[in-house]
Amino acid sequence: MTDLFIYDKEDFASTVVYCWKGTSSVDIRELIDVEFPTASKTFRNSVFRRIIALRVGGDWWLEDSSICNHTKTTRELVAIWKIVLSIMRYAVYSTISVNEFASERLAEVEIRVMSGEINEQTYIEHCDWIKKCKEKDEALMDCCSCCPIGSMNQQEGGKAVLRIMCLPSGWDVNSTCVRFD
Secondary structure (H helix, E strand, O other): OOEEEEEOHHHHHHHHHHHHOOOOHHHHHHHHHHHOOOOOHHHHHHHHHHHHHHHHOOOOOOOHHHOOOOHHHHHHHHHHHHHHHHHHHHHHOOOOOHHHHHHHHHHHHHHHHHOOOOOHHHHHHHHHHHHHHHHHHHHHHHOOOOOEEEEEEEOOOOOEEEEEEEOOOOOOOOOOOOOOO
């Protein structure tokens, strides 16, 4: 069974940015080296630069003007996504399930509304946000990210959309995707 994840710039940023907060540049380099030990130095450096640009609010997404030449950028974004999944699996959800994590966040919000720190409308908004994050994280934790492929193309309205598909374990990594027009 394949899993498909679709991101626009904002969705991708909200999914991955929080993983890099508080992470040093040295740690980021080490994560890249661990996740992609056989990749070229050039590729690992490109992924590193893209992560740093993402962290500091620089130019990290595919420019709409370069949509025709997007393979390199797409490959780097899929690599970042794969690293984020590793961080989530081994740092965030290694000792707690997604459901337990969401329940803890809901309990914290309930305490804040009971103490009068936030109003009921804010409480509802927080609960909706926690539910949305839980659904996203469950889908990410349930997928097998050993063989992801990516595609970047334009959506209606001209915005670039990144599609990441996780192929089943054991997929022939030496095979080439064939495109039929």
